[in-house]
Amino acid sequence: MKDNQFFLNLYRMMLRIRLFEESLVDPILNRDIHTPCHLYSGQEAIAVGVCAALSREDYVFGNHRSHGHFLAKGGSMKDLAAEVYCRESGCSRGRGGSMHLIDPDVGMMGSAPIVAGTIPLAVGAALASSIRGDGHVSVSFFGDGATGEGGLYESLNFAALKRLPVIFACENNLYATHMPIRECRVSQPIGRIAEPFGIEVHTVDGNDVLQVHDASRKAVDTCRRGDGPVFMEFMTYRFRGHVGPDDNIQGLHTDIRPPEEVAVWMEKDPIKKFERYLNKHGILDNEEIKGIKEDVSGEVQDAVEYAMRNSGPLDKDLRRYVFA
């Protein structure tokens, strides 16, 4: 049952992601942060809605744009901030940076920027669950760009063949780096690619956290019943550049996307949209929203200060962790 606390949790998590991401903008422009940051602003409803349908033991594999996945799956903001600042106290001990976020204790099994590279890994975690019969579900988050990689199609077929409990969660933000989706592929919508493999497909408004959550819960149930995999296409838009605050050239404000298109999507901001819903249904009033925002701002500030206070790995430890 959805009670007010459930809605509040969704809202707070979306806000945590947004305010964390936006806190990175100035440090990136000032070159205080060097690691390439692919900001998640605008796509929060997807990570939050999907992960709210998962248990702690379920597996998530991310990609280059995974700050949101890490937080939504239950990773600590301090661990994330410290990793983005490449500190020894980061979730990957400063060896990974923004694109390698992991916390196995909460089922965040890792993220990597090789496009589609982690899709077979998520399939493999689902294979592990299938062999063990442990009932866990695995989620692979990837972007529309990954639909250009062959490994995705191999993975769809293999997962369907073995009926694996894996959710292919495609976040279609309409751009693969600088390339509009229409210049990348003939067949639209993306969800159709899974149909020839006999895979259940959901196409969802990725900016509506409740729709995302409802569809994800059904997908998780399907997988837990042994009727996986499921393919989900979430329609969304990133508010920031492919990498960094602006598109491609940090600090030069070179968004290659048409301003009218950007404006239309800014109106669909998933957080504002959810705020309107919460208001309308009397779950949160503006005063309460303000209070939550102040609270989350404080958490972000603490996390960033924690990261700044910590130091990077020691040079004597350069070759530590090559082998286990």
Next chain:
Amino acid sequence: MSSPRSLPYSLAINEALHQMMDMDTSVFLIGQGVKSPWYVGNTARGLLERFGEKRVIDTPVSENAVTGAAVGSAIAGMKPVVVHPRVDFMMYAMDPIINEAANWFYMNGGRVSVPVVFWGIINRKGEQAAQHSQAIHGVFAHIPGLKVVMPSTAYDAKGLMIAAIQDPNPVVFMDERLLYGFKGDVPEELYQVEIGKGCIRREGQDVTITAVSLMVHEALKAADQLAADGVSAEVIDLRTVKPLDRELIVDSVRKTGRLVVTDVGWQSFGVSAEIAALVSETAFDALKASVARVALPDCPAPASIALENSYYPTANDIVQAVRRLG
């Protein structure tokens, strides 16, 4: 300790898989041909019947996804062995092997290790041409985070497969189909051959010959021929290409003063170059002659046997290389 029996190399691998899958339910075998009677030789004999389709998984031709799935399962706590019946097809799996598995432990600050075995079978000779014959252990050895083992005997095949499965890191286990019929003493019990340790197959005083996999047998034949001429050759079997048993090689060269490096792969930029560099960096003063190498020419594998005979080095090439040292 039970008395050793003579087993062919392929059945020594088979016994390692049986024993490890029996002992540890997180071990499973995945790859093309594991239910075929011939695809992977008889290395998978009896596994499907004994352990079932959940743990002996034959697959479509999808090296990237299947190898990646093995890696993902290892991240999620399993100990998979993923087999590639021809090394050449592993090229499709370079992303999961190199980008993901090899880097995972490091780039995640040691949070999760990836205990996966990438088993690739080299298929040299037989007029199989360039895409059915390649040995790319040198490529894998180049990558930080990967271990590479290449057994030459039935005993080592079993012991290194067991060690590879039990290792917490990704290990490339590369064997050679031509070795599958080679018989040797193999104890019945579970045992490991330590990864990173080579061995001296034959002791000698005048020259050190290093070899791996099939070339060990050529090197031993060469040592026999050299002995007839009064030259005492020491033959080192690397067993593990990476991490290389540097001490064993350097100590031997310090004793003999001469080195011939052999390899089953290409000579250029490969394992033989690494060993030559190692000795020149650490035991230059001990060398009485330049280091010589006997490996594949910088050329794709030909089909015609007329060309194959010049392409693949033999004991005779090793003997001549030793003689040229003076």
